[in-house]
Amino acid sequence: MSEFIVAIDGPAGSGKSSVSKQVANEIGFGYLDTGAAYRALAWAVQNLPEFSLDRLEQVDLDKEFDYQISLDPKSYRVSVGHTDVTAAIRDNAIAESVSKVAKLPFVRSFMKRLTQRLVEQHSAPGVVVEGRDITTVVFPDAQIRLLLTASEEVRLKRRSAELSVATAQSLAKQVSERDKSDLKVVDFMTPAPGVELVDSSELNFEETVAAVRKLIGR
Ligand code: DC
Numbered sequence: 001m002s003e004f005i006v007a008i009d010g011p012a013g014s015g016k017s018s019v020s021k022q023v024a025n026e027i028g029f030g031y032l033d034t035g036a037a038y039r040a041l042a043w044a045v046q047n048l049p050e051f052s053l054d055r056l057e058q059v060d061l062d063k064e065f066d067y068q069i070s071l072d073p074k075s076y077r078v079s080v081g082h083t084d085v086t087a088a089i090r091d092n093a094i095a096e097s098v099s100k101v102a103k104l105p106f107v108r109s110f111m112k113r114l115t116q117r118l119v120e121q122h123s124a125p126g127v128v129v130e131g132r133d134i135t136t137v138v139f140p141d142a143q144i145r146l147l148l149t150a151s152e153e154v155r156l157k158r159r160s161a162e163l164s165v166a167t168a169q170s171l172a173k174q175v176s177e178r179d180k181s182d183l184k185v186v187d188f189m190t191p192a193p194g195v196e197l198v199d200s201s202e203l204n205f206e207e208t209v210a211a212v213r214k215l216i217g218r
Helices: 016-027 035-047 053-058 092-102 105-121 134-138 152-160 165-183 205-216
Strands: 004-009 030-033 067-069 078-080 126-130 144-149 196-199
Touching: 004 016, 004 134, 016 030, 016 126, 016 205, 030 105, 035 067, 035 078, 035 092, 035 105, 053 092, 092 105, 092 165, 105 126, 105 134, 126 134, 134 144, 144 205, 152 165, 196 205
Parallel strands: 004 126, 004 144, 030 126, 144 196
Antiparallel strands: 067 078
């Protein structure tokens, strides 16, 4: 069982996934991307008739949603049943529909149980866990709790660096709308009491990783 939990929250485009993964890699911890489970459930809603949105509340997710994710920061894999959904959950269609699933209270309480169980079962000395409500709802007692932010401008720039202008504009709209929609569920821009703020607006990737490691003390 993992004893040491580093909980990291942050908005879309804050770099929390890549920073968390790199930190986990460097300090020999497991890495858990909790957004992947929300995305995988949104994928199931779109692709598996038994998970249709209007009947989802009647599904016993603990029994029926066969979700697996690797906590090894060097090999990231996500599957539902026998289907590898690692690439599929990054599709635009999923990014657009995931908020609908994430706002459902019964989904959130299922995800809390799922996340706690995945971390508990992992054998590494510690786990870096990232996602919107991780410092406040899922692991309020984690040894280290951080909120990773960056200004909206910087977050959009990072996300659109490799895209065409038209795609970048539609991405800007999507990220800002997703933030607004997610904000109704979880306030991830203001650190909760006891949560340390890491603002990466002025930091590059390596500097952000170093700032996080300094706070963890490893
Ligand atoms: O971090 P991400 O973009 O992969 O997250 C996907 C969606 O899941 C996004 O709408 C936020 C939501 N989410 C959440 O509500 N709580 C979490 N712990 C992780 C993700």
